Amino acid sequence: MITFAHLNELLTMPIALAQTELRSGDSLTLATIPVKASQVVTINWLGLHVIRAMPDERTSGVTTATRYTETGITYVSTNRPFFTSSDIGGMIRWTDAGGSSQSGALTTSIILDWVDETTVKVGSDSTIAARQFFTLVQGTPLKESTPLDAVYCGAFTHGFEQTQLPTGHPTNLVGANTPLATIYDPHQRGLYYGPVTLSLAVVNNTTNFTFDVSVTGCCKLHAVDSHS
Amino acid sequence: MGYINQSQLDRIIDLPVALPMAKIQAADWLIVATVHLPTSMQLTYRWLCLQVVEASRNGVALNIDDQCLPVNLQLTNPNRGLAYIGILENYAINTSPNALSFVGTAVDLVIATSIGVTTRDHTLADLVITTPGDYSFVLVNNCKDIDLKVLVNGMIRGSFL
Numbered sequence: 587m588i589t590f591a592h593l594n595e596l597l598t599m600p601i602a603l604a605q606t607e608l609r610s611g612d613s614l615t616l617a618t619i620p621v622k623a624s625q626v627v628t629i630n631w632l633g634l635h636v637i638r639a640m641p642d643e644r645t646s647g648v649t650t651a652t653r654y655t656e657t658g659i660t661y662v663s664t665n666r667p668f669f670t671s672s673d674i675g676g677m678i679r680w681t682d683a684g685g686s687s688q689s690g691a692l693t694t695s696i697i698l699d700w701v702d703e704t705t706v707k708v709g710s711d712s713t714i715a716a717r718q719f720f721t722l723v724q725g726t727p728l729k730e731s732t733p734l735d736a737v738y739c740g741a742f743t744h745g746f747e748q749t750q751l752p753t754g755h756p757t758n759l760v761g762a763n764t765p766l767a768t769i770y771d772p773h774q775r776g777l778y779y780g781p782v783t784l785s786l787a788v789v790n791n792t793t794n795f796t797f798d799v800s801v802t803g804c805c806k807l808h809a810v811d812s813h814s
Numbered sequence: 815m816g817y818i819n820q821s822q823l824d825r826i827i828d829l830p831v832a833l834p835m836a837k838i839q840a841a842d843w844l845i846v847a848t849v850h851l852p853t854s855m856q857l858t859y860r861w862l863c864l865q866v867v868e869a870s871r872n873g874v875a876l877n878i879d880d881q882c883l884p885v886n887l888q889l890t891n892p893n894r895g896l897a898y899i900g901i902l903e904n905y906a907i908n909t910s911p912n913a914l915s916f917v918g919t920a921v922d923l924v925i926a927t928s929i930g931v932t933t934r935d936h937t938l939a940d941l942v943i944t945t946p947g948d949y950s951f952v953l954v955n956n957c958k959d960i961d962l963k964v965l966v967n968g969m970i971r972g973s974f975l
Contacts, residue, residue, distance in 0.1 A: 587817050587818070587819055588817070588818055588819065588820065588823055592820075593823075596823075598828055600829075600830030600832060601830070602830040602831070602832035602847065604832065604833040604834075604836070604844065604845070604846045604847065604966075605844040605845040605846070605907075630824075630827045631827045631829060631972065633829075633848065633849060633850050635845065635848035635850075635948070635950070637845055637848075637907045638907050638908075765907075766948075767848045767849075767850040767948040767950075768850060769850045769852070772827070772852070772855070772972075772974075798907065800845050800846070800847060800848055802829055802830065802831075802847040802848060802849060803829070804827055804828060804829055804830065
């Protein structure tokens with residue numbers, strides 16, 4: 587039976603992050619819990635909701651792209667590759683000579699057949715305005731740490747190094763690559779015996795996507811002896 | 815009077831629904847918390863507090879006494895005050911909450927009709943949810959042209975069946 591003394595020793599702590607924009611490569615520490623030698627923390631619930639995925643935009647302006655035409659095909663030259671194979675699936679936008687906005691998908695065939703290190707074809711549209719910028723809306727999240735999901739949340743022991751990401755593999759890991767709500771298996775609770783400093787953090791593991799996320803969870807702190 | 819043991823206590827999880835004071839723009843909405851409910855669990859919703867701290871138009875705070883009354887404001891949904899929060903099942907963020915049916919009954923929707931604090935009446939019957947799904951607490955600024963500073967705190971209890 588639960589005695590009042592036991593209940594009094596048990597502290598439930600919330601883990602709460604309302605909808606927040608997490609930019610590419612960024613992270614947020616949600617809670618830090620110093621656990622003393624005689625204490626234990628149980629993560630009873632950890633849920634991650636990836637609400638929205640928004641690709642970052644990249645403009646060719648930074649690479650001083652120009653256009654030229656050869657055998658009826660319009661090319662864009664850059665000082666360094668503007669589009670790479672990892673950009674497949676993205677959309678590009680440009681302005682035609684009449685000032686109207688145009689767009690098209692960056693497909694596999696475009697990358698394989700028409701792109702090399704210095705040129706990229708954006709179609710046979712000979713009406714592309716000279717000296718104009720191309721904007722890439724990237725289609726696929728590029729992950730910094732490939733074994734982990736695009737967005738993940740978990741517990742880092744010995745603190746969480748906010749400035750040097752990624753910082754290893756968290757425990758009680760829950761993650762997602764697309765917008766969805768997911769939880770760490772509630773039947774497998776994480777137990778962390780002190781002494782340890784436990785940090786819960788949510789990480790955007792991509793270099794080219796911004797995510798809206800929310801995190802909901804709770805953990806319980808109690809004395810080791812009281813959890814029989 | 816019944817008693818519970820450690821195992822039963824471990825099967826009860828109180829989850830936070832919390833938003834520190836934040837500005838929510840006119841006609842906008844956001845998700846405060848989401849609970850993915852698996853099978854063999856249930857959620858019990860009893861208490862939630864919504865506070866509207868300030869209303870402003872173009873950065874200028876409105877007078878509490880008259881300008882913030884719903885009758886003097888342009889509201890997206892005339893029956894839902896300045897702001898409201900409720901539970902939506904399997905909600906997709908791009909869909910306006912105004913057109914959707916919230917889980918539970920009218921008492922489970924916390925509606926702020928003025929500046930100040932509004933709570934779900936905890937003396938009312940609990941809302942119990944047993945159908946697996948994703949349940950999101952969605953906070954809505956119901957004003958068409960007024961920004962609001964709001965905060966939310968509450969909880970929902972998860973229990974293993």
